[in-house]
Amino acid sequence: MPVFSYLIKDNAGSRREGEIRADSLDTAMLKLAANNQIIVNLQEVDTSWDFIGPFIDEINLSIERMKNRIPLSNLVFFTRQLATMYSAGLTLERSIHGLATEERHTRFKKVLINVSENIRKGLSLSESMQKHPGVFNNLYIALTKAGEVSGNLNEIMDQLAKYLENLDDVRRKVRSAMTYPVFMVIFLFLMMAGMFIYIIPQFSDVYAQLGARLPAATLYMVYISEWVSSHFGGILLSIFGTIFCGWLISKTRRGGYIIDSIKLNSPVFGSLVEQSILNKFSKTAGILIGAGVPVIESMKLLKKIVDNRVYEVAIEDATGYIRDGFNISTALRRTERFPSILLQLTATGEETGELDSLLDNASEFYYKQVNALVDRMTTLIEPLLILMVGAVIAVMVIVTYLPVFYLGSALQQGL
Structure with missing residues (x-):
């Protein structure tokens, strides 16, 4: 779908610019004019070489995941144990530090120690996990953030553990086939x-x-x-x-x-x-x-x-x-x-x-x-x-x- 860059002005005279996806130039004009906005400039963006940035990002993310590959079973066990320890009244920093001490996987152990140190410095759990995209994916971080905001982090982590177990089971069955x-x-x-x-x-x-x-x-x-x-x-x-x-x-x-x-x-x-x-x-x-x-x-x-x-x-x-x-x-x-x-x-x-x-x-x-x-x-x-x-x-x-x-x-x- 083509991308169009626009510059619009509202009734108060303030200007705003951005990009919009539409099937054609006329469709983009109709979408922008729907809220009584005045279109100052609208032109199609050349996206011929836009694939280079996402392509490099995909390569870097794949390399990061290969370097920090953690068995899904380890992540499931960590999530389940963290939910149990946090619901029992232990702090996040103490829970993760304790799990890091018992973790046998070397790379995952280093990641957990780093997450524990970042929490001690004042970062939230989701912010600490966000520093390790090769281990904790976007879904994991988003659900953790939702649990922090809603105040039911232990329930969210328990649901996340069940989800990861289901994902691991399905992935194992597909691979076995x-x-x-x-x-x-x-x-x-x-x-x-x-x-x-x-x-x-x-x-x-x-x-x-x-x-x-x-x-x-x-x-x-x-x-x-x-x-x-x-x-x-x-x-x-x-x-x-x-x-x-x-x-x-x-x-x-x-x-x-x-x-x-x-x-x-x-x-x-x-x-x-x-x-x-x-x-x-x-x-x-x-x-x-x-x-x-x-x-x-x-x-x-x-x-x-x-x-x-x-x-x-x-x-x-x-x-x-x-x-x-x-x-x-x-x-x-x-x-x-x-x-x-x-x-x-x-x-x-x-x-x-x-x-x-x-x-x-x-x-x-x-x-x-x-x-x-x-x-x-x-x-x-x-x-x-x-x-x-x-x-x-x-x-x-x-x-x-x-x-x-x-x-x-x-x-x-x-x-």
């Missing part, structure tokens, strides 16, 4: 590399000494083996280079959108990825709204935690509709991205005033969907992969040993 296929593909690649580099050249030397005329299929395999052996370093470099370039492309807005669209539309894993995103969206939205975080601020946080550019764009569009006066369910429906079940539960929650609990029910529904999909995929994919690997091995063995069937004539020619 994808680990076996990835392992089998890597195993197949290594097995074929071993065949082409070590085994087939030995057979080709034997057949060359015998002077036998090889079958066409075996000749093709020998040629492939020679090419792979002479270019194996380049093949590995190309694979790693492709993976690295794909990772860089995924950090750009357009590239990430294309890659995430492919993930959602993939025939096997697309449904699993989408159900896990909807589970995370529903659970997070329920917690944020239940904690009293404003809707616009909640939508901004939801955009950052879905980890999918397609849904990020949909949430951004929904945020714009909410600013224009639509309710949450209507805004989500207008994006044409969210399923009808979630939309119906959201609309019912808005009518009854129990939006947070109904969103939590939606997250439970999608959690069960993820479990069912993982079980179904595991049941179907494992035998298919075993058959595929067996078929590849069988073809390579048959083609390699095919000249043995003509061994008699080969020996006669050799003698």
